[in-house]
Amino acid sequence: MSDRGGYILTWKDTNKVGLSDGTMLRPDVLGGLSREALGAFELPVGRERVALSKLFEIEGEHGDNEGCLTLRNLPRLPRVGARMASGELVIEGDAGDGLGASMRGGVIRVTGRVGDEVGGPDFGSDRGMVGGEIFVAGDAGERVGYRQRGGLIAVGGCAGKLAGYRMLAGTIVLKRGPYECVGLESRRGTMVLLDADSPVAMNATMTIEGEFAASEMVAVGLLMRHLGATSEQFVGVVRPDTKIRLLSLDQFEIRKAELWQVC
Amino acid sequence: MLVNQVIIEDTFAEAFRMWASRLVVTAIDRTWLDFAVREVTGYGTSVIGCDAEAGVERYLDESQTPDGRVGASVMFYAFNAKALQKSIPNRAGQCVMTCPTTAVYDGMPEAGQDPDDEDSARLDLGKHIRRFGDGNQKSKVLNGRRFWRVPVMDGEFVIEESCGAVKAIGGGNFLVTGRGQRATLDATRHAVEAIAADVVANNGSESEGKNVVGNVGGNVGGGGGVVMPFPGGVVRSGSKVGSIYKALFASTNDAFCPTVRSKTKTQLHSGATCCYEIVINGLNAEAISRAMRVGIETVCEAGPEQVVAVSAGNYGGNLGKFHFKLHEVMGKQS
Numbered sequence: 001m002s003d004r005g006g007y008i009l010t011w012k013d014t015n016k017v018g019l020s021d022g023t024m025l026r027p028d029v030l031g032g033l034s035r036e037a038l039g040a041f042e043l044p045v046g047r048e049r050v051a052l053s054k055l056f057e058i059e060g061e062h063g064d065n066e067g068c069l070t071l072r073n074l075p076r077l078p079r080v081g082a083r084m085a086s087g088e089l090v091i092e093g094d095a096g097d098g099l100g101a102s103m104r105g106g107v108i109r110v111t112g113r114v115g116d117e118v119g120g121p122d123f124g125s126d127r128g129m130v131g132g133e134i135f136v137a138g139d140a141g142e143r144v145g146y147r148q149r150g151g152l153i154a155v156g157g158c159a160g161k162l163a164g165y166r167m168l169a170g171t172i173v174l175k176r177g178p179y180e181c182v183g184l185e186s187r188r189g190t191m192v193l194l195d196a197d198s199p200v201a202m203n204a205t206m207t208i209e210g211e212f213a214a215s216e217m218v219a220v221g222l223l224m225r226h227l228g229a230t231s232e233q234f235v236g237v238v239r240p241d242t243k244i245r246l247l248s249l250d251q252f253e254i255r256k257a258e259l260w261q262v263c
Numbered sequence: 264m265l266v267n268q269v270i271i272e273d274t275f276a277e278a279f280r281m282w283a284s285r286l287v288v289t290a291i292d293r294t295w296l297d298f299a300v301r302e303v304t305g306y307g308t309s310v311i312g313c314d315a316e317a318g319v320e321r322y323l324d325e326s327q328t329p330d331g332r333v334g335a336s337v338m339f340y341a342f343n344a345k346a347l348q349k350s351i352p353n354r355a356g357q358c359v360m361t362c363p364t365t366a367v368y369d370g371m372p373e374a375g376q377d378p379d380d381e382d383s384a385r386l387d388l389g390k391h392i393r394r395f396g397d398g399n400q401k402s403k404v405l406n407g408r409r410f411w412r413v414p415v416m417d418g419e420f421v422i423e424e425s426c427g428a429v430k431a432i433g434g435g436n437f438l439v440t441g442r443g444q445r446a447t448l449d450a451t452r453h454a455v456e457a458i459a460a461d462v463v464a465n466n467g468s469e470s471e472g473k474n475v476v477g478n479v480g481g482n483v484g485g486g487g488g489v490v491m492p493f494p495g496g497v498v499r500s501g502s503k504v505g506s507i508y509k510a511l512f513a514s515t516n517d518a519f520c521p522t523v524r525s526k527t528k529t530q531l532h533s534g535a536t537c538c539y540e541i542v543i544n545g546l547n548a549e550a551i552s553r554a555m556r557v558g559i560e561t562v563c564e565a566g567p568e569q570v571v572a573v574s575a576g577n578y579g580g581n582l583g584k585f586h587f588k589l590h591e592v593m594g595k596q597s
Contacts (some may be wrong), residue, residue: 105407131404133406150404151404152404152405171403188401190401190403212418215291215332216417216418217418217419218289218330218332218364218366218412218418218419218421219403219410219412219419219421221330221331221332222329222330222366222403222405222410222421223403223405224331225329225330225331226405226406240331256401258401
């Protein structure tokens, strides 16, 4: 899975220390560095700073697809790819909490599972991700897209409760249920729930707008085609005749938050 | 020069710098796609009197469009990007949005992304049309491209926020002179069909995979396409520059009009009693040259009983920047 080019950083199993923060592990910070500069790049460990080459095995050549960075064997590191603005970050394995916090652009792909608040707000920010796309192949923790302001998060596995909590805009796609307290207090944005066997529990802020065939909602076709092109997990999940129930959330406020439930 | 006993005149087609933009229109089925395409390319023959020259580049199947429905890639040509900017949102709003089930996407997503690039531009497409939603419009950003969803009475009209435009060439052409309307028209129409088929064959392999699924919208066909904006691709009222009337800057190309042969410096060969023109707008000189060759070859297949000669329209070479010499175009055959 590594012929996409760019540097590949593999966490050394022999590390006795733990990184406290993964913010700098992103292609727009590290991708353009020469190999020497990359190896000397200092990462925070406790109160000290340690050269990256002491913590990671480095593979790949400088100049070979600078926009891409692959991370392997990460410990449960928080806030990997936080505030990332461009490029492609691939995480082979799991990632910790706050993946892509306050992310602005680019793409993050995770082959394993992730912690809480994917695409949530970074320290010092009251907004979650504003742009870019995050694909998680495995499960995600609680509050996926907490205060998300834009962009796309797609989870191929299950997500913990409160996905889309206080969402401001953007799109969250959850392939598998159950769906607990999704889209609570969201203002705008779209929650896409693809598991027909896990109907969302209605509450007082939800209104059913109607049921439509997927082919009747062009935006569904557009989204699913994009997801399918990026991840095989989403190929064939929605067919043209699949019924989609459209719900409005938060009917007492702006009324622009919506939820698409496959049924 | 003779091809299958048909005379190829030693002359050239004179073409101009234009700007082109491409939209991908999709709909629930081919019937409604055709209605939309007919409207959006309507009144789009010549910039002498229309806001843009418009035509279908090719039809797209479900695997080639951003939303997985049947579609068509439609191109628009005007003298500059500003003129396209005026024309395209109007056409999208009045002709496509009104048509049941349709959606509109940018067919040149790479164009105009670099503000320093003088050869391409970005035009507003759905940027203002979205306001038809009266506050109920929503947008989705996928792959860095913004799509507006405007609520309409059959669901949602999806239109991309902006579309690309590039420098291109308009006015590539050739003239077919033959023995009578029926014979000449049939030969000319076959040429139009052959050029359209060549656009599909030429671009088909490129558009698979690369442009389609992986990239929402995709750059359909990878470029190089042509359109023939006149009715059925054929013009019967070819024009020359100037007129005896001061107010008119173009008038009938009388050198090829069979009923005034004796009154003008006719260029019709004896036996030729009818002339049709195929006008080809394309993204670059190679595309136009290729289309001209395919078209002329097809015309010549009809043989001397139908077609007498193939010529081309020019204005003495002073007006247009691009000259397509017929002998050179045909010479590229071998």
